Amino acid sequence: MKENKLIAEFMGFKQPHPEYPNTTYWYKELPNGRLETKAILNYHISWDCLMPVVEECRLESRCKYDTDANWDKIHWALEEVNKEETYKAVVEFIKQLNKQ
Numbered sequence: 001m002k003e004n005k006l007i008a009e010f011m012g013f014k015q016p017h018p019e020y021p022n023t024t025y026w027y028k029e030l031p032n033g034r035l036e037t038k039a040i041l042n043y044h045i046s047w048d049c050l051m052p053v054v055e056e057c058r059l060e061s062r063c064k065y066d067t068d069a070n071w072d073k074i075h076w077a078l079e080e081v082n083k084e085e086t087y088k089a090v091v092e093f094i095k096q097l098n099k100q
Helices: 002-010 047-061 069-079 083-099
Strands: 026-029 035-038
Touching: 002 047, 002 083, 047 069, 047 083, 069 083
Parallel strands: none
Antiparallel strands: 026 035
16 A cells, blocks of 8 residues: 555655565664564554654644644544544645655
8 A cells, every 4th residue: 555655654664674675564763773663554544553643744744733734634534533534634744745
């Protein structure tokens, strides 16, 4: 799913994994030098996976409420507790951010 790849890259994950180069695992280096590894990207089905992305979007938008239309879409989807719409809004937020 290309949207999950977009989100993974936004969150700093890369491929190929240095320890598992023949897999589809994603990784990112943590401040302590260890690697965080993801075998499956579940942003589209898991609040646990999606919420750190929402938090990063919030930091990226610097909480420009009512002036950042892309953040507002995420905010309202969260307000409705709608995972599918939150996911779509996050993807759109990242796409718009990448255009800048």
